[in-house]
Amino acid sequence: MAAIKPKARGDLTVVELDGEAVIYDDANSRIHYLNPTATLVFSIFDGTATVRDLAQDIAQVYQVPPDEVEKQVRALLRDFRKANLLEGGVPAKHG
Numbered sequence: 001m002a003a004i005k006p007k008a009r010g011d012l013t014v015v016e017l018d019g020e021a022v023i024y025d026d027a028n029s030r031i032h033y034l035n036p037t038a039t040l041v042f043s044i045f046d047g048t049a050t051v052r053d054l055a056q057d058i059a060q061v062y063q064v065p066p067d068e069v070e071k072q073v074r075a076l077l078r079d080f081r082k083a084n085l086l087e088g089g090v091p092a093k094h095g
Helices: 036-044 051-062 066-082
Strands: 013-017 020-025 030-034
Touching: 013 036, 020 036, 030 036, 036 051, 036 066, 051 066
Parallel strands: none
Antiparallel strands: 013 020, 020 030
């Protein structure tokens, strides 16, 4: 199985202010609010690095254990997938 290189959808409108982000998903008419940690992780999901590589980079900058960071990055990855914010996701259905 190939390592995942997550990439944020290019058609989203993202506005960052004071370290937090608001994302508007026009295709699904949804707004998402990200806290500073989620904003950081979302901003580096550019399709060029694996989750493990990204977690190691974050861990090095913030001087925290890489395993802890990787768990948190993977949790955010799941949340972003559920919210359909990443490329290759399943379009959300409106009820």
